[in-house]
Amino acid sequence: MRILFAPLAAVSHYFHMVPLAWACRAAGHEVRVASQPAITDVITRSGLTSVPLNEAAQPGDREWLKLDMDALAALPPQERLARLRDIRTRQFVAMADAISDDLSAFARSWQPDLVVADPLNLAGPLASEPLGVPLIHHLWGPDVARHLGYPGLGLPLEMWPDELVRLYERFGLKIHEEYVAHTVDPCPDSLQSAKVPNRIPVRYVPYNGSGPVPGWLRGPAERPRVCVSWGYVHTAAAGGQGSRLPDVVAALAGFDVEIVVTVAKADREVLGDLPGDVRVVEELPLQLLLPTCAAVVHHGGGGTMFTAAVYGVPQVVVVPDAIASALLTGPLADSNAGVCLNPDESVDGIKNAIGTVLTDTAQEGVRRLQQEILSTPTPADVVARLERMAR
Template sequence: MRILFAPLPQVSHYFHLVPLGWACRAAGHEVRVAAQPALAEHITRSGLTGVPLSEVAADGDWLKVDMAALTALPPEQRLRKLREVRTRQFVAMADAAADDLVSFAKSWQPDLVVADPLNLAAPLVSETLGVPLVHHLWSPDVARHLGYPGLGLPVAEWPTELIELYQRFGLEIRPGYARHTIDPCPDSLQSAEVPDRIPMRYVPYNGNSPLPDWLRQPAGRPRVCVSWGYTHNPAGGGGSRLPEVVAALAAFDVEVVVAVAKLDSELLGDLPADVRVVAELPLQLLLPTCSAVVHHGGGGTMFTAAVYGVPQVVVIPDAIAAALLTGPLSDCRIGVCLESDASVDEIKSAVGSVLADSAQEGIQRLRKEILATPTPAAIVPRLEALVAQRS
């Protein structure tokens, strides 16, 4: 079986696809990952085979949204404006990738397409070749809640540019194209009802790196990780709270490790000399040694911490995400959820709470839930059956 993976050109989204890619390869199937050059190195380092597509204009700029201006709007206007801005960006990416993606697919003839739900070019392949399309989530299904094309949004609300793109390739325009949605988000954290859902255990993968010497020894005191991901850090166009978080942690006798993307390590400003800053260190290597993690609410960090039973303090960067994530996070009792404008004292109080083990019961319950979910290897036969139905 030949399986084409179609991620967004965003590293944190791609990482979620990797364990299923490994499982498909281990089962003897051929896998290709078609993506923009921004992901080429990450695909190679993950052990999968990349297929370069045309560069997206001003690669990376599509991530940048003035969240402060959006947050100032009333809730309904805020959601509508965010959807409009993001949809234009996703349509532009689909248009840039469409010809390359379909051309490669016609030559390689995949039997199945596994795609990020926001990769709007993926249906062009599945519909043109008549093969199944399966979506793969990367977090609680925020995109479905916001309402994007291909995720149940009525066609009457689609942008003209996307309809014209699909018509150019002869597609029948309909609200959705995916047969199933693979969901690594635990039931307890999922914020939306996902149709045709295939639950899959989250297997932590945040990149590859040798194990540093300092991680080979037990920490001499409690270790706290601070991570702000790839999207909401300064390079990604969002506001980072790293300096305030580090200031809050100064009140505790802990070892502080700030984990950042390589491009962001120079944007941190002056931090205390005893704070360890690591660039591109995979969280699956760091978090098992930590007593707590403070982060921005990204799915990769949230799920990785949950797998290893690490208490979390989540400073959600915008009111939109907060509205969708605060309830599930609080209900699971895996830590403390704060809004983006939380003060240093509020962050300090939250960290003190999780270090005192106040959330351990909920954390262990969620960890057991994750470990009881079918692994990526157990999902592969379902994909094989889906393809067999077409034969």
Template sequence: MRILFTTWAAPSHLFPSVPLAWAFQAAGHEVRVAAPPNCEAAVNGAGLIAVRAGEVPDVAKGSTGGKLAAWHLQNSWPADWPLRAPSLAPEQRDILRALGEKQVRIAEGMVDDVLAHARAWRPDLVVHDAGSYAGTIAAAVLGAPAISQMWGSAAVLGLEREDLQGDFLPGYRALFRRHGVEPEQGPVRWLDPCPPTLALPSAAPKLPVRFVPYNGPGSHPEWLDRPVDRPRVCITWGVTAGKLAPGAALPAPLLAAAEQLAAGGVEVVLAVTAAQREQLTDLPAGVRAVSGLPLSLLLPSCRAVVHQGGGGTTMTATLAGIPQLVVAPRPEQMLTGARLAASGAGRQLSANELAGGPEAGTLLAKEVSALLEEPGYAAAAAGLRAEMLAMPSPAETVPLLLAETGTGR
């Protein structure tokens, strides 16, 4: 059987699909991954066959310009806001619409190449990143079932719809009609790696799938084999932030917090991009900077992690069973941080709380110290890990998907 995966314009959206793609291959099926050229190396690095789709989109410009600038202002949104999107403020609803329109524009650049390959190769099943509408269209044109892969967000974000749950956006509908089809109500299944406690309730046909960490290729450093003689904490600001601001160093409050924690007897590991690492000189004793080290290797040795609330980092930390401090830059990550805090496995700040000068580093250090000193956080984190381990693995999910879609053979 042939399975066509499609991903959005960032490797971080590819990574959640990789273990499932491996599982299909290991079960004897053919797998290919349609992606923009900037994801081609990541597809190949995962040992998968890449199909180039479109040109390299300007993700940074498309993610921060116009109405989307307000998505990054850390203004407070209502609790569990995806469940009540129609009642959001008009400017918040405008932001969600702009996010959906951005996804439509990226799909417009990919869909012709995806369709050309799909018509030639004739896949039996399409698995697409939840934001990759080109895969949805290809499945509709070929009459193949579509499966949507979520990336660790707490909610099913139907950005292709008005207010996440209304009619389809005009641009989304027009993209389907351009190829002679109408949009369907949704995929056969949404594959959700979130453990039940973190996931928001949804009427979408979700299938829980155990998160198997894949953060890209890397090597195991010798120092990770040494005994840990003091609490180890990871601080990371995410690959996406590095791409949106490629020349920027880590925010100063993170570095100040790292120094204060190290002075208090904590070992701090800064997991950063290569560009960020070049700017991290003269680090204090007890602080180490690493780049290219998969978080799945590092986090099991840590007692806590500080991060932005991205899906990959959140899920990797959840599987490691460690408490998390989410410093959220956007409403989606604020939602993740709030769900973690409600579970008892973490704490949350918004990124604008780090704009207050030197005291911001002290605030961060105190938040991390609370995670280390109060045993309830570790116990709750262990509970989330147990939930995740009880979910079906990608290998167990493959026959379930084949049976549900009627494509198994």
């Protein structure tokens, strides 16, 4: 069987697809990963075969993330959500248009039996519909896109942007509210905020990139180790402005702990100066670090949240904005597996939350969420279901 993966050109979204793609390869199937050149190296380092699309354009992979969050925050809640959806939809349509010709041509040539796409990759139907093969969505966390309402995810056709309608019609597609046959979902049931149709639960297997284990990480920590992770997406979106990371480090200063701050290499310069006893590491995969940690403080990204849950690490989430608070981290707080704080939480408030998760009071919910994830079907189990779909 030939399986074409079509991620969004964003590292944090792609990482969630990797374990299923590995499982497909291990089962003997052919796998190709088609995306923009911005993540070609990331795909290759994950051990999979990349198909770069629209190599001539090579847009910056973070331009689509940049939003004026202050202006959005000033709007009433419903207007804010609608405005966010409209802005992002235009960006996703532009991304789909940029890869449409190359993706469609490769699909016609390679003839996949299945297409597995990010729900926000609006070019996904262009690879599946003309060939009559199933389109499978692969989520990266709580289904925020379906909650907000995006094309192809139940959004009424009259609300679709004209640019996307014209793009689909150019490739002979009939416009539908939904194109997806099933949705592979690594988000635990208790954290999923949306009703996902034809959902296929899959165990979240931590993959946050590849790299060697550094010497300092090979032995036990001398003090409780706390990871501070600000992720790729929100650092890029903020351009380093208004980051709460200095406040988090200040809150941790009152504890007898080892502080490890993880950043992408491209983001290191926007973090500024940090105290000398803070270890800053670049491009260190979280699946190597978090098993050694007593707690993690982060921005609410799905990769960090789920990786911490798999390893039973209590979490403090300082959400970047009210939208993330409602849709991404609210269920985590409800599960008692972490403490979720508002964007404007004080340093003292962050300190109190860290103190909470470093005690036994936070452990019961953490263990319950960990067991929920470990009891979910593995990617290998899901491959068997994909095989039946293609027959």
